[in-house]
Amino acid sequence: MDSQNFIITTAQMMALEAQVFAAGMPVAALMEKAAMTLTNAILALEITPAVKTVGVLVGPGHNGGDALVVAREFALRGREVWLYVPVEPSKPLTQNHLDYADYLGLPRVESVAGLADCDLIVDGLFGFGLTRPITGALAEAIATLNRMTQTVISIDIPSGIDTDTGAVLGAAIRADYTFCLGLWKRAFFQEQALPFLGQVACLDLGFPEGAIATVLNNPPVHQRFTAAEFRAVLPLPRAVVTHKYQQGHALLICGSQQYAGSAILTGLGARASGVGMLTIAVPASLKPLVVAQLPEALVVGCPETPEGAIAALPLDLSRYDVIACGPGLTLGVGDILASVLAAPVPLVLDADGLNLLGTGGQGLQDRPAPTILTPHVGELRRLFPELDPSDRFVATLTAAVATGAIVLLKGARTAIAAPDGNFWVIPESTPGLARGGSGDVLTGLLAGLWAGSTAPGVDVAAAAAFWHAAAGQRAAASHTELGVDPLRLVATLGACLGEWMAVGAKNFSPPHYGRMD
Structure with a gap:
């Protein structure tokens, strides 16, 4: 170490x-x-x-x-x-x-x-x-x-x-x-x-x-997450003899008529992770749109509310390796959160998945499988109004202990804490990621990576955030901070991994822009 x-x-x-x-x-x-x-x-x-x-x-x-x-x-x-x-x-x-x-x-x-x-x-x-x-x-x-x-x-x-x-x-x-x-x-x-x-x-x-x-x-101690840890988490190389279900099956529950793009961006983030199988649950009216953008995914059209949100989940949630729930759902969904929390499957909660939780994250402590929460500062404040998020170390670890979940607090220096005290910080990022849709990409990337990895959830969360930040930095270097739109970010995720494959694990290090080494 x-x-x-x-x-x-x-x-x-x-x-x-x-x-x-x-x-x-x-x-x-x-x-x-x-x-x-x-x-x-x-x-x-x-x-x-x-x-x-x-x-x-x-x-x-x-x-x-x-x-x-x-x-x-x-x-x-x-x-x-x-x-x-x-x-x-x-x-x-x-x-x-x-x-x-x-x-x-x-x-x-x-x-x-x-x-x-x-x-x-x-x-x-x-x-x-x-x-x-x-x-x-x-x-x-x-x-x-x-x-x-x-x-x-x-x-x-x-x-x-x-x-x-x-x-x-x-x-x-x-x-x-x-x-x-x-x-x-x-x-x-x-x-x-x-x-x-x-x-x-x-x-x-x-x-x-x-x-x-x-x-x-x-x-455990607080540490910076670096390329060495990223290499250890990344599920590469794959076995010569394998098949798609051995590379993880992720379910994304996301999207609404109001936020149709969230489902697509979350799906594209998951696609970039290399997950073996991807299922996306969306309101039925969104299914043709999502299929057009992600033809390899199994897109499930769910019953929807009059406002165009998911009303119910016609799925056996226990079939999946990881579930991600929240991007673009709106608060007008049916009573789906209870069934998601009860599923014996690792779970990523983001955006409206977090907003549907009660203050303090009630119900998370009793989950039958690990949970990762991915709040930004505003969402953390709503869940834990007594916490001061200005101290990211104290706030993130306190929230993790209180909920029994891994907490990934997004920001310029993303912090990731597990209830047992394991703690990572992503040492660099770019303000180019401060755009609508960037978080959706991260949620999909995290879910897909977790579905295919055997590493601890806290390490997988850090790896996803590290990869996401590195891709953002690369995109900002070539297109300026104004050019880091979510689609370019998704494309750059693959470019980062391509460099890793080209130079080999020994020499790989995500690019560092605007800092002193």
């Missing part, structure tokens, strides 16, 4: 540092290692060769010490370096580095505005663990910096961001790049922090695996 994919809390990071310090690692040695690793990462950026003048914001703690080491190294490499030190150091080690900077003759400015002529600014005001709001002159200084046009690089986390929740503590620096030190902090996957992070990377400081395991002594 790659420790660089672990996502930790402030308390866990403090415990990890305390453990290595107690084992004999000098604080000064760790600071030097962190700052030199950071310096090398900055020097590797394409923008750095053109940098002649560097401004460095120096805070009172060890984050300020890191910044001073970076300042020293840039000065020794011939760059002109200016320091802004709004608060005298509170840590002796930081004071030592400031004394040496004075010895080297690094000049100071009285205000952030004094750095206006610098080519690059390094933010070392406050690192992880900040709890008090930034106010007064410091808040004004941050506001001034945010109005400036220079490239800003933050050390560990932008100053003013809560390391766990990602909330802005009074004021926060908007960085262009943020280098997380050691292990990923939760704020990097909280949506409220994303506008401040810029492009991100985590720098490995070589913490011993044993020390990390001791701190994370209550597995």
Whole structure:
């Protein structure tokens, strides 16, 4: 297991540092290692060769010490370096580095505005663990910096961001790049922090695996879902001797006269998963339309209400490997949810399937088979009005424990939690997926993938979200964020998989656009 994919809390990071310090690692040695690793990462950026003048914001703690080491190294490499030190150091080690900077003759400015002529600014005001709001002159200084046009690089986390929740503590620096030190902090996957992070990377400081395991002594842990996990879940290669029913049979219950397209998009998402057999239950009047778009599917025309919604399900629900229910149903369907919940089959509930549930998701705990819920933030708020969805880690896991279901909370950083504590975060996505129909595609993709996979449901949910996000990124790269319509997204799902087949499992990695690797 790659420790660089672990996502930790402030308390866990403090415990990890305390453990290595107690084992004999000098604080000064760790600071030097962190700052030199950071310096090398900055020097590797394409923008750095053109940098002649560097401004460095120096805070009172060890984050300020890191910044001073970076300042020293840039000065020794011939760059002109200016320091802004709004608060005298509170840590002796930081004071030592400031004394040496004075010895080297690094000049100071009285205000952030004094750095206006610098080519690059390094933010070392406050690192992880900040709890008090930034106010007064410091808040004004941050506001001034945010109005400036220079490239800003933050050390560990932008100053003013809560390391766990990602909330802005009074004021926060908007960085262009943020280098997380050691292990990923939760704020990097909280949506409220994303506008401040810029492009991100985590720098490995070589913490011993044993020390990390001791701190994370209550597995399972929170992790980023990456290409390695995706490969493990994907049901490839298939056996040479197989048939369609061995590759899964998914049932989609979706669509209405009002939302006819939802049934088609959900079906296309399932088709892209490679599922062996696909049945789609729709109102009878929609059957010809769906058959025309998905001729390989078994389309069941269901009795419908006067408003054009499904009135009843003329199906034996126990025949299927996975059921997905909800896209485009409307709330005017007949009493179908009870029979769906009672079916002894894994179930994906999305959209109106979630809206038909009572507050708190009553009835899910008693289901005879696993369930995956795929809410966006608004749907989560309706189901759990007492939860604060701004902390995606707490909200997603709390909802999973309360319902006994796997919860996939959609968003810029999709979070997936199982009731037993298994937790994945999709590390990247694109705002191009913020379009009607994208969620329908994900529901179909998830249902089809789950029907053909033997992996745990929480891993399959993460794999579907990961694949969906990667396809969105690829489509945005070739057609811009405005061009990621659901049909292009479906077509790109296959292209992503085609690349995987072409380059082989060892080298496969979904494309990363607009980030720093």
